[in-house]
Amino acid sequence: MRKSSIIFFQRKFPSANMVLIKDQLPILIDTGFGSDAEETEQLVREAGILPEELHLVVNTHYHSDHVGGNFYLQKNYGTTIAAHKWDAGLINSCDREACSAEWLDQPVEPYQVNIKLSNNDEIHTGSRTLKVLHTPGHTLGHISLYEPEEEILICGDLFHKNDIGWLNIFREGVASIQRSMESLDRLSKLQIQHAYSGHGPRIDNPLVAIDAARTRLDKWIKAPEKVAWHACKRIFAFTLIMKNGLAKEEIDNDLLRCGWFQDFARYSFQLRPEEFIQILLDEMIRSGAACWHNNYLIASAPYQAPPVKWMNRNIKPKDWSTQYPLRD
Structure with a gap:
């Protein structure tokens, strides 16, 4: 046994x-x-x-x-x-x-x-x-x-x-x-x-x-704003990990596409999303959650980046039933 x-x-x-x-x-x-x-x-x-x-x-x-x-x-x-x-x-x-x-x-x-x-x-x-x-x-x-x-x-x-x-x-x-x-x-x-x-x-x-x-x-x-800051930094750090960093010129468009970023900017901080970008970047650097390396923003936590090919598949639950049918 x-x-x-x-x-x-x-x-x-x-x-x-x-x-x-x-x-x-x-x-x-x-x-x-x-x-x-x-x-x-x-x-x-x-x-x-x-x-x-x-x-x-x-x-x-x-x-x-x-x-x-x-x-x-x-x-x-x-x-x-x-x-x-x-x-x-x-x-x-x-x-x-x-x-x-x-x-x-x-x-x-x-x-x-x-x-x-x-x-x-x-x-x-x-x-x-x-x-x-x-x-x-x-x-x-x-x-x-x-x-x-x-x-x-x-x-x-x-x-x-x-x-x-x-x-x-x-x-x-x-x-x-x-x-x-x-x-x-x-x-x-x-x-x-x-x-x-x-x-x-x-x-x-x-x-x-x-x-x-x-x-x-x-x-x-x-102090409810602390909840928002904690979440924003964790979510954005995870994004940087999944994408193995973001080039400086990619960050604005990437953040503006994200539902979480839009919600926290507008409803937690009462800012237009465009206004919140630099504020979040400054806090990521100040807190040590991320750092700049060769013009890329990368997460500070130890990680192993997913293969780009895997990430590019962009699989989401809305597509599961049609693209990846499973038997009950």
Whole structure:
């Protein structure tokens, strides 16, 4: 019988971290960015699990850096995908709002959610049981997974070791701040030894990280512009990562095409989008989120850029049903 273990993969952007529950019924939590799908498969193989042996992939939420490998695994190995029921409805109907991909201008290849999860559901891996906790905030369908035997929490992008997930007030609503606070309050009542988030290293003092996240959210409630700045910098940095930087002369047109940029400029900062471009660039440089290199603006975080050919496919949920039909 295979010995049970929990394996954490800390990954570079644009991929999110993954967690593999190596057991009689192996479970993979999140699958990284689409361009890293073959690397995702290789990591699973190197951990001693054949991809066809995966009993289930569970997504903490539907952003491109967490679900990008779903298509590859489902197409090549028939992998079963599980996600919160609210994400599943958008995904399975190929809704253009699915994954926020249209608004964020992030490519996601098509997949189907086979198992719709709800709060307090249980996922059995053989010798372990993972409890599904609905923890909305970063997205409305965001979930965390709790393993009580070793007191381990897999928290997606709800909070990180030294940060919290950005909040999409234009797609998830202004109540996302309060939802995040309520989700953190719920998790703070658990016995947690270690936590694994979607980005960054293992969290060895989860309750300290949760308290820090709640403190930050409390400041955001009092100063909503902080929410907007946090989100803008995270989204734009991810864009720079996906495109391996932007030439100075490309930046204006690229930003003006983005729904997120238009919304934050007009409604969070009450500026015409053209006026907000230089303000955002200055803040990216000041905060250290990006820097200039040979007339290119590049993200400061460590990353491996997706191949240009892959990015040029520009796959979005609005095209899934016609270009990439999937069987139910």
